Amino acid sequence: MEGSILIKNAKLYVDKHFVEANILIEEGKIASISRKEFVADKIIDAEGQPVIPGGIDVHAHVYDPEYTQNEDWRSGSLAAVFGGITTLIDMPLRVYVDNVEILRRKIEEAKRNSYVNYGVTGGFINGKNKDSIPRLANAGVKTFKVFTARPFKADDYDIPAIFETISNVNGVAIVHAEDDPLIEQGEKKYKGFDNPLYYHYHRSDSAEALAILKVGFYAAEANTSLHIAHLSSAKGLEAVNFLRRFYSRITVETCPHYLYFTREDASRLGNYVKVAPTLKTAADRDALWKGLENGSINIYASDNAPAPRSEKEKDAWSAWGGIPNLEIMVPFLYTFGVEGRRISFDTFVRVASSNPAKLLGIYPMKGEIAIGSDADIVVLETRKPRRITASTHHHKVDWTPWEGLELKGHPLYTLVNGVLIIEKGELVGEPGSGKYIGDLIKR
Structure with a gap:
């Protein structure tokens, strides 16, 4: 643990206005917020820049022991901390996380190699492994991944019982929601064309x-907290809003690629923008931005899932689906959301930090700048843009669909649990500063 730290000349967003403040950090927590200057072991000058609670990404594919060529805890968490993220929840990629042994392996890897706080989502939950949910919950798992579609589809007849089991441990069902029969129909119609579009x-x-709609009513019957992963369409958002007329325990996330790319970009970028759910239209993209601002979309998540070029440069149907997103997370949302006047600064902080913390049950310890909260803090650099390029990013892969994008809002300073990780835009911290958030959840 570092000594006391004072962040002076900070701008905090309070009641829809920026106010000047000095933030004193002691023993990894926020000890005081005031206009007074304090004596501290280290002083950070925020230079009048905005200070936010670190981003919390509830959906990132970071570490799979069988796919470490794609990403791992060291590369993923390093990309995350440069993307304004101070807490990552690792989502299953291919290996099932349905027992305590694989959970512990993931936690131990993160403990050694992560620059940020970490948690793990259980999955892929189905009728055969749903009895693992209580054991995972006892070990600090809050979120459980369920698929309604290939390749990890849970049978419809099992989902009500799965949801009841998740509800019994006060967990959250995170659902990849696409209808498998309609996907199969789409494959029959289009799979003869080797064209990414x-x-x-x-x-x-x-x-x-x-x-x-289907999982929404299942969740309502079981009184389960339901979280819809990676929402991609206006029609999907309409379905969510319809369900909320009957059931309130539904949250939704969307991702940067759905807020920027459309399926027409596949003509230019090919399989490098292959994702699932698929990219949709410009009208869908606009609806998602509006959903963030009006509160119908609660959370902004990465769905980070890169792979080597060799896995992308295949035919459109067998190429890997997923892209590197962690390093652009907060800067993208700030640049295209706040500066682009699509969302307010309040919405920016809410969907990137406080709402994810609430979903995980760790708010206001995380996701808030308040006295007593953990000092997971990012000072944003909003004056100078930085160019995104695979030649300098920290992901394990040597490509990015965001190549050449100029973004503001990169971290000028980042602290994780009161430990300085980024100083003046440069890495100064070491892996191991993060904590397992499951320990907070278990309390």
Whole structure:
């Protein structure tokens, strides 16, 4: 633990206004917020820049022991901390996280190698492994991944019982919601075309909306907290809003690629923008931005899932689906959301930090700048843009679909649990500063 730290000349966003403040950090926590200057072992000058609670990413594929060529805790957490993220929840990639042994392996890897706080989502939950949920919950797991579609589809007849089991441990069901029969119909219609654009056509907005409606009513019957992963369409958002007329315990996330790319970009970028759910239209993109601002979309998440070039440079149907997103997370949302006047600064902080903390049950310890909260803090550099390029990013892969994008809002300073990790835009910290958030959840 470092000594006391004073962040002076900070701008805090309070009641829709920026106010000047000095933030005193002691023993890893925020000890005081005031306009007074304090004596401290180290002084950080925020230079009048905005200070926010570190981003919390509830959906990032970071560490799979069988796919460490894609990403691992060291590369993923380093990319995350440069992207304004101070807490990562690792989502299952291919290996099932349905027993305490694999959970402990993931935690131990993160403990040694993560620059940020870490947690793990259980999955892929189905009828055969749903009895693992209580054991995982006792070990600090809050979120459990369920698929309604290939390749990890849970049978419809099992989902009500899965949801009841998750509800019994006060967990959250995170659902990849696409209707499998409609996906199969789309494959029959389009799979004969080796064109990346047709891949995006085959998983439709109707497939997303139909699956959301189905799992929404299942969740209502079981009184389960339901979180819809990676929302991609206006029709899917309409389904969510319809469900909320009957059931309030539904949260939704969207991701930067759905807020920027459309399926037409596949003509230019090919499989390097292959993702699932697929990219949709400009109208869908606009609806997602509006959903963030009006509160119908609660959370901003990465769905980070890169892979080596060799896995991307295949035919459109067998190429890897997923892209590197962690390093652009907060800067992208600040640049295209706040500076682009699509969302308010309040929404920016809410969807990137406080709402994810509330979903995980760790608010206000995380996701807030308040006395007593953990000092997971980012000072944003909003004056000088930084160019995104694979030649300097910290992901394990040597490519990015965000190549050449100029973004503001990169971290000028980042603290994780009161430990300085980034100083004046440069890495100064070491792996091991993060904590397992499951210990907070278990309390």
